[in-house]
Structure formats: structure tokens, C-alpha cells
Amino acid sequence: MRAVVVREFGGPEVLELVEVALPEPGRGQVRVRVAAAGVNPVDAVTRAGVLARAGLMTPRAVTGIGWDVAGVVDAVGPGVTGFAPGQRVVGLRDRLDADLGTYAEHIVLDAGALAPLPASVPFEQAATLPLNSLTALQALGLLDLPAGSTVLVTGAAGAVGGFAVELAARRGLRVAALAGEGDETLVRALGAQWFVPRTADDVAAAVRELVPGGVDGAVDAALLGVRALGAVRGRGAFVAVAGGSEPVGLRGIRVANVWITADGPALAGLAALAGEGRLTLRVADTLPLERAGQAHERLAAGGLRGRLVLTP
Template structure:
């Protein structure tokens, strides 16, 4: 089968289209015929070698790239219930140190990392949901907010931030979204919007005197976002190295994503707004990485197979 892997570490030029054996599912696993794989920022830092330098994975000659995918189940391993061959699914690979990722014609995942694909979405649209949607949902779980509470989401027009605004609004939380596209933020439920270059703390406290109950920092603002939170509030970051000092009794969390098929199925039921900036064929993965690194995309790039 065809797959894109990183040979060594560096820029997009280290990505190679290779022929490798089709993987076989083991007990409790399924094999997916991948139709679409999303290109995410974590793919860029994996390819660059930054995760090796940070000690999060061991160096290897060939590194698999790609976390989330949509496709159809091609084969069931032993002891798998609840799925059938030919079923449309989405799934998440959350292991870093692997030789094959989602940028491949076939992928093997644990069955508990997979959920039925949304019937109303194409494979391309559905592929954008697992990594970013689960990151948003798991971050909100850490905050433990109730209906009526106030939440600041930084980087809210990004993939994680957009899902977080929409999920929180569906839960009755009053959301303040900071980002480039105020119209989009209002469309997914934000009560207030802040410009990307706003003084986040000052504006948040003007709109919510005393500060918001919690902040979800997807933009890596750290202490600048923490300053918008009231005393003894809650704070979550999803950006490595952006954990602020927990001043004023604020509880600071760092969300490290993990695969969860049941949570993914619940996200599917929410019918969230997906955004695809572009589609490219598998062999154009290097171009996709270059375009993502340039920034300014209104959604994710998806590789099609």
C-alpha cells in the first residue's frame, strides 16, 4: 500500500511516499481503508523532530505521520464487537512513536479509538473531527463548567477553538471567543467576540466584571489569558510550554489528547460545524505541510486517498 512517512526529521522535504505492507489487525483492533486524513499542527512538529527533542518520542528512521482519519472498516481483528466490515468510521491514532500514521491507504486502530462516521458528513469533512473535536471536549471536561458559567476561548477561530465554542454553547455556557472571524464565532454560539489583537484580559473583564469563570487557551497566550479569569477560577491550555503559573488560586490544567471512541461517538451526535480549507491528494502531503505552516487557513487541509 501507499503511505507518506518522514525519513529522518526536518522540513516538508523529508516526507516520502513509500510502498509498505498492508498492516494486519490484532485482537481488539480494526483495519480501516482510509479515505481522508487531516493535516494538523502536530504533524508538522512530529516531522520536524521537535517531539524527539522534547523527549516525547524516540528517534526513528521512518516516522508515521497523521492522527485522524475517516474511511471504511476493511477487516476486523479477533474479539471486536459493535463494528462491521464496510462500515463508515472515523478514528484517532494517539501514539507518537509509530512507523505508520493516518497518511496511508490502510490504518490499524484499536476498536475503542473508533466511532461510526457522521452520516450527514463526507469523509473529508468527518476526518476533521477526531483530534480537534476530542481535544476541545476533553478540555471542557477538565474545566467542569455548568450552564450559565462564563468561558473565554482564545484562538477560537482555530480548529480546536471553534469546536470548543460550539460544544460549550450547546451546554448552555456563555462563551467569549477571541479570534479573527467574529461572524463565524457568533454562528457557532459565542455570546461575545474579541479581536485577535485585543487586550484579552482588559476586554474580558469589561464584558464580565470580575473575570470569567474559566479560560480555554488554544492560542498559547498563557498569563495574558489567565489574567481574564476570576480568582479561584479554572484554566486549560492545549499548547506545550504555555502553562502559566496558577496565580490567585486559579487551577491550571494541561490537556493531553487521548483516543476515546465513546466520546467521539458523542461528538458525532452533536453535529458540529466542520471546516475544510482545502483537499489535496496523498502524494501532495509536503505541499499540505507548507500551506499549513504559512497559516491563515479557514479550516483544515485534508489529504484524500
């Protein structure tokens, strides 16, 4: 089968489309025929060697690329009872130390990393769901705010931020969304009560003008760090979505970072919401597997709304 791998860290040009043996599922595992794979910033920093240099993954002769997958089960290993060949699924590969990622024609995952995919959700849209929506969901879980609380979401028009706005609003939180000026209509449609332009010279002051005293918590999807921390009230909560971007917890603010983990049951709930049209899935464009390098170039250029998706 075909797969995209990295043998030497570098720019998009190091992504290689190679022929590899078809992987076999072991005990408790499921093999998925990939219909669509999401392209995420973590794929780019993995390819570039940033995660290896940071000590988050060990050096390997071959590194698989890709976390998000949507497709069809085509084989199950011993002990798997919740999935069967022919079933539509969506899943997350949350391990970096593997020769194969989701940029491939097939991927083997633990059954606990997969969830059923409703028939109403196209594969290409489903491939934007796992990493970004689970990150948003787990970030909100770390904030642990009761309904009626106020929360700032930075990068609110992005993939993680958009899900964070929508899921926060569903929890009864009142959301202040920080995004580009052209994204105000979008983030309000996702459920934001207040809008803050990302061009604001002083993010904290702009937020506090809308929410006197500061918000109860923040999900920092734009990695603003201390610039966003000032918007949070004393003894509030702050969650960063990438390691190394979290600020010091000044003023008694509880600071945490999301270290994403696959969660099949939670993903099943998110997929069900998407199937009912109550969670917004955004695809920027689809490209064939052999154009993975071009997808990474477009990702680096920025300005995307939604995720690029590879279709093997």
C-alpha cells in the first residue's frame, strides 16, 4: 500500500510517498481503509523535527505522518467486539512513535481510538473532527467551568478555536471570541457572545472592556500566552493547546496544557453531534495523497479556514 513518511526532517519536500507492507491489526486493534486524512499543524512540526528536538518523540529511521482519519473498517484483531468490517469510522492516532500515520491507504489503531461515523457525515468532513474537536473538548474539561461562566477563546476562527467556541456555548458558557475582523460573523454564528479583533493592541484590556473584572477562563488556541492571561480574572483558569505556550500562573490563575489523548467514546459523542448538524465541520480543500507536500506548503502559508484533507 502507499503511505507518506519522513526519513529526514525538513521542509515539505521531505515528505515521501512510498510503498509499504499492509499492516495487520493485533489484539484489540482495528485496520481502517483510509478515505480521508486531516492535515494539521502538528504534522508540520513533526515533519520539521521540532517535536524530536523538544524530546517529545524519539529519533526514528522512518516517521509516519498524520493523526486524523476517517474511513471504513476492513479488518479487526482478536478481542475486538465493537467494530466490524465495512463499518464507517473516525479516529485519532495519538502516538508519534510509529512508522505509519494516517497519511496512508490503511492505518491500524487501537479500537479505543475509534468511533462510529454517522452516515450523514462525509468522510472528508469527518477527517477534520478528531484532533481538533477532542483538543477543544479536553481543554474545556480542564477549565471545568460551570454554566454561566465567561470564557475567552483565542484563535476562535481556527480549527481548534472554532470547536472550542461551539462546544463552550453548548455547555452554557458565555464566550468572548478573539479572531480576525473578517471572522466576526463566523464566530458569532458558532455561539460567541462577544467579539474581540485580534488586531487589538492590548488583548486583556479589550476583553476586560467587554467583561469587567476579566473572564473566568481562557482557551488559548492562538498561543498568545501571557498576552491572553491578562484577560483572565484572579484565581481563574487558563488552558493552552500546545506545549511550551502556557504562561506562568500569575494571580493564582490555574494554568494547564492539553496533552491530547485519543478517546473513542468522547469522539463518538462529537461525531454524533456532527451527524445531527450541531457541530460545524469545515474543509478548506481536499488533495490526493501524493500532494501531501503541497498541502504542507499551503498550511505554512496560513489564511486557511478549516482543514486541508488528503484523500488516498
